[in-house]
Amino acid sequence: MKIEDVQHLATLSRIALTDEELAAYAAEMDSILEYVDHVKKLSLGEREAVVPPHANPLRDDVPTHEPGTYSDAIIAAFPKKVGRLALVKRILGNSHDPS
Amino acid sequence: MTHHNETISSLREAFIAGTDTPSAALERAFAVITERDPDVHAYLEVYEHARDAAREADAAYGRGEYADRPLLGIPVALKNNILMKGTRATAGSRMLENYVATYDATVTARLVAAGAIVVGATNLDEFAMGSSTENSAFGPTKNPLDTSRVPGGSSGGSAAAVAMGSVPVALGTDTGGSIRLPASFCGLVGMKPTYGRVSRSGLIAMGSSLDQAGPFAHTVSDVRTIMQVIQGQDPLDATTYRDDEYPAVPVKQTYTVGVPRAFLKGIEPDVLRVFEEAEETLRAAGHTIVDVELPMMEEGLAAYYIVMPAEVSSNLARYDGVRYGLHVEGKDLITEYGASRAAGFGKEVKRRILLGTYVLSSGYYDAYYGRAERIRAVMREELASVFASVDCILTPTAPMPAFRVGEKSDPLSMYLTDIFTVPANLTGVPAISVPAGSVSREGNTLPIGIQFMAPHNGEDRLYDIAERFVGE
Numbered sequence: 001m002k003i004e005d006v007q008h009l010a011t012l013s014r015i016a017l018t019d020e021e022l023a024a025y026a027a028e029m030d031s032i033l034e035y036v037d038h039v040k041k042l043s044l045g046e047r048e049a050v051v052p053p054h055a056n057p058l059r060d061d062v063p064t065h066e067p068g069t070y071s072d073a074i075i076a077a078f079p080k081k082v083g084r085l086a087l088v089k090r091i092l093g094n095s096h097d098p099s
Numbered sequence: 100m101t102h103h104n105e106t107i108s109s110l111r112e113a114f115i116a117g118t119d120t121p122s123a124a125l126e127r128a129f130a131v132i133t134e135r136d137p138d139v140h141a142y143l144e145v146y147e148h149a150r151d152a153a154r155e156a157d158a159a160y161g162r163g164e165y166a167d168r169p170l171l172g173i174p175v176a177l178k179n180n181i182l183m184k185g186t187r188a189t190a191g192s193r194m195l196e197n198y199v200a201t202y203d204a205t206v207t208a209r210l211v212a213a214g215a216i217v218v219g220a221t222n223l224d225e226f227a228m229g230s231s232t233e234n235s236a237f238g239p240t241k242n243p244l245d246t247s248r249v250p251g252g253s254s255g256g257s258a259a260a261v262a263m264g265s266v267p268v269a270l271g272t273d274t275g276g277s278i279r280l281p282a283s284f285c286g287l288v289g290m291k292p293t294y295g296r297v298s299r300s301g302l303i304a305m306g307s308s309l310d311q312a313g314p315f316a317h318t319v320s321d322v323r324t325i326m327q328v329i330q331g332q333d334p335l336d337a338t339t340y341r342d343d344e345y346p347a348v349p350v351k352q353t354y355t356v357g358v359p360r361a362f363l364k365g366i367e368p369d370v371l372r373v374f375e376e377a378e379e380t381l382r383a384a385g386h387t388i389v390d391v392e393l394p395m396m397e398e399g400l401a402a403y404y405i406v407m408p409a410e411v412s413s414n415l416a417r418y419d420g421v422r423y424g425l426h427v428e429g430k431d432l433i434t435e436y437g438a439s440r441a442a443g444f445g446k447e448v449k450r451r452i453l454l455g456t457y458v459l460s461s462g463y464y465d466a467y468y469g470r471a472e473r474i475r476a477v478m479r480e481e482l483a484s485v486f487a488s489v490d491c492i493l494t495p496t497a498p499m500p501a502f503r504v505g506e507k508s509d510p511l512s513m514y515l516t517d518i519f520t521v522p523a524n525l526t527g528v529p530a531i532s533v534p535a536g537s538v539s540r541e542g543n544t545l546p547i548g549i550q551f552m553a554p555h556n557g558e559d560r561l562y563d564i565a566e567r568f569v570g571e
Contacts, residue, residue, distance in 0.1 A: 006453065009453045009456045009457055009460075010453065012456050012460070013412065013440075013449075013452045013453055013456045014416075014419075014433070014436040014437050014440055015437060015440045015441050015444065015449055015452065015453075016434075016437035016438050016440070016441040017441065017449070021449070025449075025450060025453060028450065028509070028510060029453070029454070029457075031509070031511050032404065032450075032454060032510060032511060032514075033457075035401055035404065035511055035514075036401045036404045036405050036458070036467070037401075038398070038401040039399065039401050039402050039405060039467070039470050039471055039474055040466060040470065042395075042398055042399060042474065044473055044474070044477055047473065047476070047477050047480075048473070050473065050476065052472050052473060052475065052476035056337075057337040057338065058337065059334065059337055064334070070201055070202065073199075073201035074201055074422075074423075076199075077198065077199070077201070077422070077423035078421075078422060078423070079420060079421070079423070079424070079425075079426030080421075080426060086421055086422060088421055088432055089429070089430075089431050089432040089435060090431075090432075091432055
């Protein structure tokens, strides 16, 4: 895998990698992908086209606890906060805003 | 002095008889930790406040109020990806170094309700990603039987905590072998339950279609006792199943045991010898051993290294440095995400997130993830047809004994330690590792485990054959 490809994956993954890390992962990824590419060569016969069934058990869409039960503990874990609100950097108007 | 030869039932008998107390047992646990843990590093944290619960347990035994709490006063340890309200749940990661759990995992709540005393939190490969417990951000755990070697992983801290005699039982989690491999390397019994038998609520998720929590112990009987406490449907985990979900898997007088012989190539010769001796033991006890073919289980293993990282990359997307966990300042939000995740995650976690992102990328999804899920379905069918003619399947737990710390430096060779354990996670069936013998490496005697797999919900059959095999 080329270093640019690893950089692309790192961008998608939201992980800032150093040049050394990019080079190291680029080298390792090839042997791992060579191993996992084995799945492409397997013959599944008539089951090739079968999409495995997925059942999602769903519970009733109702509240499961009193509002506020966990709020204090969860707010306490915010790394940056203003009062009871989590503080994040502005999204609109920065350099990554496509508009 | 240690818990080495102690079991849940021996402790409980002594507590009831008044010849021992939960507080005394807890102090013995602390004493072993003080003596051994500087070398072993099984624990990330030891809970001094456990003394309060132990004193209450003393009093309850004094009043004769123990009948409805099967684990009253029993010291246990929890892998640190299992939440316990008010204590740190680090998952072995800098990302969660200071994260304090806001609620109890269902398994924690059930253990505590049964009277167990949680002694401490055990070390693990970061986010349970590894086979050696060398990937912890807080330093590796060593194998108590030979501290130049790994305890296996990712639940190596829990295995080492039991093997060094600090606690009789501990909980781990198993996504691709993370309970069974350390059980094999440390000479213990370890169980990966049927997917959905034990609630995943409050486990820090790795691969959600694969993860299960389960126990380590010295005896099959203790594993069964812990399972009876932690198992069962839970409204907080919709994948836990009802008792009648699967057909009954009865206990029998003798069993037909299938061995996927072709699968055994490539294991170390003396490990194979231990395995073949185990087959002889089973034959001598009246069981029938037959060879079975499970080609997809052998060929399709790579599917695990698609499904698992795919689920990892999705599950770990939540660590954004905004709501909890490590936060690194940056000029804008996207820079903060990248910097927080770069600083919070270790090498193996990043590797798996990148790999998962790759296999889920547009244009690759069908070739990798879609195909891996189909292989899983075929594997399940293949296994079901083999279980029509055999009662359980027997393999070694691992192709080797505990390896040396630092021995496996390339990721692929580490991944291949899991070849015998991964199929149970991909297919959801239960599997148990029990000690079968030992081999010698550089003058040290190292334990070797064998693994029994049964059809879904076949835990009772696994306890039965495992107990008879080890002679309990």
